[in-house]
Amino acid sequence: MIKPQTLKGFRDFLPATALKRQFVIEKMKEIFERFGFDPLETPALEYAETLMGKYGDEADKLLYLFKDNGGRNVGLRYDQTVPLSRVVAQYQNDLPLPFKRYQIQPVWRAENTQKGRYREFLQCDIDSVGTQSPLADTEIINCVLTTCKALGFAKPVMILNDRTIFDTLALTKKEIIILDKLDKIGTDEVINQLTLLGRTDAAELFETLKSTKPVERLSRIMEALKRQGFKDVVDFRFDPFLARGLDYYTSTIFELKIDSYSGGSLAGGGRYDNLIGSFSGRDLPAVGIAFGFDRLIEAMEELHLLPETKTASQVLVCIVDLAMLGASLELTTRLQTQGIHTEIYLDETHKLEKQLKYADRKGIPYVVIHGPDEASRGVVKLKNMQTKEQEELTIEAIIDKLTQAQ
């Protein structure tokens, strides 16, 4: 016999968890679409050459690559930016520009799972391709902040910077990475590490950066955000030390922080004006952001922003008497027709006790008991599984009550 098991780094999402994830995905989609982002879906498998050499040497090692049954070299989706780039290149004559899309699909990375990373996880991206206007950056930032508020976060803050200030200061990649650690290691250690790298003017550089003002492009973004109701420092904040890890960002970069959550940023992105050009042979500026979905769920869990429901079912219709089976089936349909999530207990031979136990284990909030005794009085018994309270109500009253509970 085969041991039933999932691969390391892969997860099953049983109903209670799957429902929470769906709740978040639906809210995200709602806001993304409210901003005019349309859905895009790309295949799980791509030609290996589409994926390779795009993410850097380290990342290339994490690609799931193999030969398919026709001997083609293929690979599983590693992120959603490269597939987006391929799509924009492949359909460039059919897509109206700017092309604004959201994409919510799993990606696969052969990560070291000991770091608590998963090998299959969901990415949620929004990107605008084909415009350099700061309005596109503004819209992405606005959309992400609005999404977070819709998800219930009280204080989402977008940290903003523009990579070009590092160019002005002639900072190397290594130096940028040190600066990015300011939050974690503090001023003294940043200066110390920069000095060790041979930067003799580290303290001075630090002061220069500290007093740097946002570049004009970023100022325009911040002005636009204000016109859309966001407050400087409260909702967004310029931080000249924000660096972001990826190489391909060209100007604006941003990262989403939640005040009450210490697990790091929940989303990150920026402008990448040269990436798609290198892919398609046609220069197409772009700006986008990706939510870290697992971290988002974790933060929402911590802050009790997720629904507690274990099941989509609202009510179980019990079968207490075989002679009443037909009436119970009718009642089930009647409740369902009203949009109430209703199931009938799926074994007419089981005792009521067992039926109640099922409702309890599955987390169904109400059960309906519909025996000949109740029927003779024109009522139905409604039991609240949490409070254990029972009441006798007409079917109309039950419909009212359960519709309101939705």
Place this chain on the structure above:
Amino acid sequence: MIKPQTLKGFRDFLPATALKRQFVIEKMKEIFERFGFDPLETPALEYAETLMGKYGDEADKLLYLFKDNGGRNVGLRYDQTVPLSRVVAQYQNDLPLPFKRYQIQPVWRAENTQKGRYREFLQCDIDSVGTQSPLADTEIINCVLTTCKALGFAKPVMILNDRTIFDTLALTKKEIIILDKLDKIGTDEVINQLTLLGRTDAAELFETLKSTKPVERLSRIMEALKRQGFKDVVDFRFDPFLARGLDYYTSTIFELKIDSYSGGSLAGGGRYDNLIGSFSGRDLPAVGIAFGFDRLIEAMEELHLLPETKTASQVLVCIVDLAMLGASLELTTRLQTQGIHTEIYLDETHKLEKQLKYADRKGIPYVVIHGPDEASRGVVKLKNMQTKEQEELTIEAIIDKLTQAQ
């Protein structure tokens, strides 16, 4: 440079198509949950041994199998029934029984694409595991018919049979497959082919089958369906010649037909009481159905049941004057806050003509023109991109109009 292309048998879903697919998926989920089915998600990759030997020799050849970076033999999800079986076996102490789940995920099969088949396609399954009651079969059939009606199909019909009648008649697997072709090849040819197989009593057998009555179990299911508002012959129909291809069905089998669609059945399933037991070592009866999602979309397309929208955007706010940019940003937010899907044109330097062309190409139904002229009169111009009609309205009136249009 790398040619941007998708693998044969794999598809990108650009916004207009992705929106249609989402529309269908959301409706399906709504009804599945209304019947108390909860979502389940399983990983794309499974241990190869979990998948192999479950689908038959032909199907095994279509599995995407490979060695992962850790040398494990893995394979891509081929269907959702085997992962369900694994889940039920793996978490058997945690799952309340009956376990009712729906699952809507892509599956991968290295099919011959010349037959118009895809190598990546979506499956939509509902199953109830852990009960032999005919109520479970009834619920699945009811749920599928209700889903089809919610999707707009006027006349979905569920064809019903019970495999045990073939056992009674001692029919072989080959003979069953011939019987199943009755619709396509006609009575004479069925009798002819059965005779060629050495069945000398073919004509007699055919007559016996033709006059066969539903077994008791199936009669109970049909009775229950009637109590839930469905009509014999109209909504469901007994057909003793219905056979279904898969080996593992043990009793009830069913197939969904749409009167006005000739492309074959849109969903098929049945009861499989021994499949999970062979996997988990614990006998667990089950019944379920899978929708053919691509065929469903095709049927809806043919019958004009899909929304015509090319984008989720309802309105584009044009930028006609840089001095009005702030006001346009404010207006955009104001419309979005009312739940209206609104985007601002993402390049403040472009001429109005280009902005209108963008709205037209993307399929945005309305544009808002908000110039200094209109502002001085306290109105905004709203243009219907389909009729080309323009009207000057207050912002409140626009909100009313666009909210009603949703």
